[in-house]
Amino acid sequence: MNESMCRVQRGSFVYYTCRRIPVRHAFTTKFGGVSTGACESLNLGFNRGDELENVRENYRLLGEALGVDETRMTLTKQIHDTQVSVVTEDKVGMGLHRPMEWQSDAIVTALADTPIIGFYADCVVTLLYDPATHTAGVCHSGWRGMAAGILPKTVDVMAEQLGTKRESLIAVLGPSIRQECFETDADVPEAMEELLGAQVHPFIMEKGPKFHVDLQGIGVKLLQDAGLSAENVIDSGICTMCHSDEFWSHRVTHGVRGVQGGMICL
Template structure:
């Protein structure tokens, strides 16, 4: 599978061609292009809690959802806390408005309810979308370095299998734009967390620098976790774009020192 870029009425977003080929689902990874927000939030900010004008954010949601073909009235998101909790979204979870505080903490969401738009937010952390076209189940995951070490994407695959009977070889996965190895320079706490969690399998995704710091490939680590969870490597697409390298196209928490809006990744069963 590959990640492809689209421009619909000025809204630039990314998608996985394998999801589109399978049919029955709408999805997309936003950029910061195509909205109405201003200043540090220009232009397609999709976060309601970073100080942007709420009316601008609502219009940004309308534009992005229209571009990818999703329903903005049934969006479900959560309070992301860099953990490994995956919530199964049911009909009882619907109806929380974008202006309302998220009712629970989770970094992964899964559902089999058509029309429910699962949403995760990012600005360097990885947004990861999952789709089983056979059992008709979707998932959305937020994976920063802590979530990667904890195995949040593995937890999501397990939840899809346990709750909905998904066969892992049927699941498609798309790892969206996030900070890449070129820009993710860290101290030893990050590589130590990866090797403690994944053992020798993590080593090829960690580069030791002459300064004593490290560069870590979060995209590669999550792709490896997906393969270890039972997915077909041909069913995993990885976005090449680095959010920190492309500040005009994406928000990067690291590049802006936290003065930013947020991207969103959305997926819904059609």
């Protein structure tokens, strides 16, 4: 685990934060909610076969634990693509208190008291915060989104539409499946190389007929190439598969699971 990461426990509620981000934020774990069965207990997904009212209660508990306004929580819609949307006042609450109108794996905002949330259970959720302009973002990327460049695109949209300064922007890559656990066939490294070129070679390891891709390493490099300084790009270093006692890992559970959230609120 990166030395700037903290594990916080309040009663049964457990989440991770990063000391580098001075605004309210969290990477949630399985713990602290009311769901049961495969979704026990803090499932934040409405598409996991969980009881609707339990998921709603979990969001209320998240708001309570983090001291954020649950009625203004705004969610990503994750389709492994590269759409980035700006959360303006007319979009607040989307995905939780009003129908989802976007298909955006990343959402960014300059609005205060507006928690924005992305989801993970092996995928990489990155929280972004710029202290110079007080702007924030959340970006979901599995290997498809990472290969397609959604992380640098999120930085571009923040810079172009919110005035975010790349040189002061901080990014934290949250708990996610890491290279030693992320075993794939050739399709994953081939897609990476096709879209990102030879720069991905140092992040791909061959083990017999299989491959291990360092998604976080690629993400860090892409963010630095997008103008962030090396000390402002933080890899949490936490593997969801190694720590499946605390996190839902898609691979470990074979998809029968709840889902965690990465949240940031100005």
